[in-house]
Each structure stands twice: as structure tokens, then as C-alpha cells.
Amino acid sequence: MTSSPPALTRIRIGSAPDSWGVWFPDDPLQTGWERFLDEVADAGYAWIELGPYGYLPTDPARLREETGRRGLRVSAGTVFTGLHHGPAVWDDTWAHVSRVAELAQAAGAGHLVVIPSFWRDDKTGAVLEDRVLTADQWRELARQTERLGREVRDRYGLRIVVHPHADTHVDTPGNVARFLDATDPDLVSLCLDTGHYAYCGGDSVALLKEFGERIGYLHLKQVDPRILAEVVAEELPFGPAVARGVMCEPPGGVPALEPVLAAAQELGAARDVELFAIVEQDMYPCPPDRPLPIARRTRDYLRSCGAR
Known part of the structure; x- marks a missing residue:
């Protein structure tokens, strides 16, 4: 007889439109938002992210009504930024960020996931800019991200969590460490996406242990090592890699999520906080x-890991 794993009392499990194939506010290939909300609740999740702005209702009262009657709560909104370009992009960036932050705050969220812009087009693979930042661009990335963290905190009461992502400039362990070393811990935390970090050669458990005080949020994801090897060999951009199935259903890929969740639980207990794991x-x-x-099976699997 096998014993039950220790309860992950410091982890809040949720899901996101991304797990329903949603990348855009409106796309005929995507699941409609009503069906997403129905199904994510049916699968056993209590927390969700907003997904791309405009996919879910942007009227706060309507959003609260639609999520509330399904027993759902919002953990975060998501924005894409190109802050390494410096002050020249601030006004356009803030126009987008403020809309998402306002809705996230109204929905009761406490976080804003910030994804750096892609250096190549995620569909066509067209190179948009150099994949390596200059020293000046690194300084601007750090400076403008701190500014964003301060403004989002002061105006909306949200904590920004920067998401290392494939095909962006904050991706590999070296780049993630450089970014964290260059930014103020009081203003900038990290959203550790286990799949993207593995995609870019990182070890999530090692990151949790080395930079635990900087991890403010988790995305749970796995990659298929066989397909990832093909993606690397063929230099595929992220979109076609996803279409090929590089991100797979747990527990069939890497990294193993049990030790990641155990490390996150330990971190949450040490800091006396609860961490979202979406x-x-x-x-x-x-x-x-x-x-x-897939969502039902994944929720059952996470329960077997102790995530209630």
C-alpha cells in the first residue's frame, strides 16, 4: 500500500486559457471563452489567469459575474513588453499594461505576468532583432522593468512577475541570472515556467534553490525531450515547435513536477507565503x-503529487 504524498499546503493550483489553446483575443481556431470557463471549472480548478486581453470579458462586473458563478478566481493578468528598447517604448507599453492591470486588479488578482518580447516571429521565424542584447539594452531592460514594477505596484497594487520565455532575451539560465542580478528584488520577481525553462536548458529545482527569494509565481509545464531535440536541431521558432507538440501533457515530459512542487512548497513555508502554480x-x-x-487528467495527477 502506497502512502499519500505530503499535502502541498503552500501551493495554489490553477489553469489558464493557454491550456485550452488560446493565444489571441479572438481567433476562429480557439475555444470560446464561455466554454473555457465552463470546462476549467469542470476540470477541478479554482484559479485562472486572464489570458490575452480581450479574450475574457473586459467589463469588470461581467468578468466577476462569469467567474464567480463558476466558482473561479483570477490569479493574474499577462502582458508582453519590449522594455530593452528603453524610454522610447514606455508610453505604448504603459497604455497596454495599464488596461490589463486595471482589469486584473478589479478581478481580485495580485499578480501581473510580464513576458519579454520575442526576438523572432513566433509563427514565421522571421528574425525581428538580434537574439543577444547589448550591454546598454540589458541596462534598459533592468531599469524599465523596475519602473514597470513600481508603477504597477503603486497604481494597482499588483506584483509583476517576469516570465522567462523561449525566443526572448530572458531565456537561458545565464540570461535569467543576469536579469535577476540586475533588478531590484523589491520591485521585480520571477514567474518560473518549468516548461520554458527546460526548453531553454534550465533546471527548475536548481533555480528555486538558488533564487528562491526571487520566485513569486509558477507556471507548470513539461516539454517532450524527443521533440525538443528536433526543435533545437532544426532551429524551429516557438510557434511551430508548439504545433509539433513540444509542450506535452504531464507526467510524460520534463522536468518532473514532483520535485519542483516539493521545492516550491519548501520555499513557500520558509517565506510564509502561498505560491500560485498555474x-x-x-x-x-x-x-x-x-x-x-487533458485538464482533468492533469488535475488528477497534481492531486497525486499532493496539490489539493
């Missing part, structure tokens, strides 16, 4: 009937 299985595009069975 399931994100990138799979755009996907048939509309595919996400729900």
Missing part, C-alpha cells in the same frame, strides 16, 4: 474537444 500546456492550435480531458 498549469499552462501550450497547444495552439488544437481541436476544441482536446483540452478538457
Whole structure:
């Protein structure tokens, strides 16, 4: 007889539109937002992210009504930024960020996930800029991200969590460490996406142990090592890699999530905080009937790891 794993009392499990193949505010290949909300609740999740701005209702009262009657709460909104370009992009960046932050705050969220802009087009692979930042661009990235963290905190009461992401400039362990070393811990935390970090050669447990005080949020995701090897060999951009299935259903890929969750639980206990761990299985595009069975199985698997 096997014993039950220790309860992960410091982890709040959720899911996101991404796990339903949603990448854009409106796309005929995507699941409709009403169906997403119905199915994410049916799969056993209590927390969700907003996904791309405009996918879920942007009227705060409507959003609260639609999520509340399904027993759902919002953990975070998400924005894409190109802050390494410096002050020249601030006004346009803030126009986008402020809309998302305002809605996230109104929905009761406490976080804003910040994803750096892609250096190549995630669909076509067209190179948009150099994949390596200059020293000046690193300084601007740090300076403008701190500014964003301060403004979002002071105006909306949200904590920004920067998401290392494939095909961006904050990706590999070296770049993640450089970014963390260059930014103020009081203003900038990290959203550790276990799948993206593995995609870019990182070890999530090692990151949790080395930079635990900087980890403010988690995305739970796995990569298929066989497909990842093909992606690396062929230098595929992220979009086609996802379409090929590089992000896979747990527990069939890497990293193993049990030690990640155990390290996150230990971290949460040491800091006396609860950490969100939001399931994100990138799979755009996907048939509309595919996400729900995967979401149910993933929720059951996470319960078997102690995530209630």
C-alpha cells in the first residue's frame, strides 16, 4: 500500500486559457471563452489567469459575474513588453499594461505576468532583432522593468512577475541570472515556467534553490525531450515547435513536477507565503474537444503529487 504524498499546503493550483489553446483575443481556431470557463471549472480548478486581453470579458462586473458563478478566481493578468528598447517604448507599453492591470486588479488578482518580447516571429521565424542584447539594452531592460514594477505596484497594487520565455532575451539560465542580478528584488520577481525553462536548458529545482527569494509565481509545464531535440536541431521558432507538440501533457515530459512542487512548497513555508502554480500546456492550435480531458487528467495527477 502506497502512502499519500505530503499535502502541498503552500501551493495554489490553477489553469489558464493557454491550456485550452488560446493565444489571441479572438481567433476562429480557439475555444470560446464561455466554454473555457465552463470546462476549467469542470476540470477541478479554482484559479485562472486572464489570458490575452480581450479574450475574457473586459467589463469588470461581467468578468466577476462569469467567474464567480463558476466558482473561479483570477490569479493574474499577462502582458508582453519590449522594455530593452528603453524610454522610447514606455508610453505604448504603459497604455497596454495599464488596461490589463486595471482589469486584473478589479478581478481580485495580485499578480501581473510580464513576458519579454520575442526576438523572432513566433509563427514565421522571421528574425525581428538580434537574439543577444547589448550591454546598454540589458541596462534598459533592468531599469524599465523596475519602473514597470513600481508603477504597477503603486497604481494597482499588483506584483509583476517576469516570465522567462523561449525566443526572448530572458531565456537561458545565464540570461535569467543576469536579469535577476540586475533588478531590484523589491520591485521585480520571477514567474518560473518549468516548461520554458527546460526548453531553454534550465533546471527548475536548481533555480528555486538558488533564487528562491526571487520566485513569486509558477507556471507548470513539461516539454517532450524527443521533440525538443528536433526543435533545437532544426532551429524551429516557438510557434511551430508548439504545433509539433513540444509542450506535452504531464507526467510524460520534463522536468518532473514532483520535485519542483516539493521545492516550491519548501520555499513557500520558509517565506510564509502561498505560491500560485498555474498549469499552462501550450497547444495552439488544437481541436476544441482536446483540452478538457487533458485538464482533468492533469488535475488528477497534481492531486497525486499532493496539490489539493
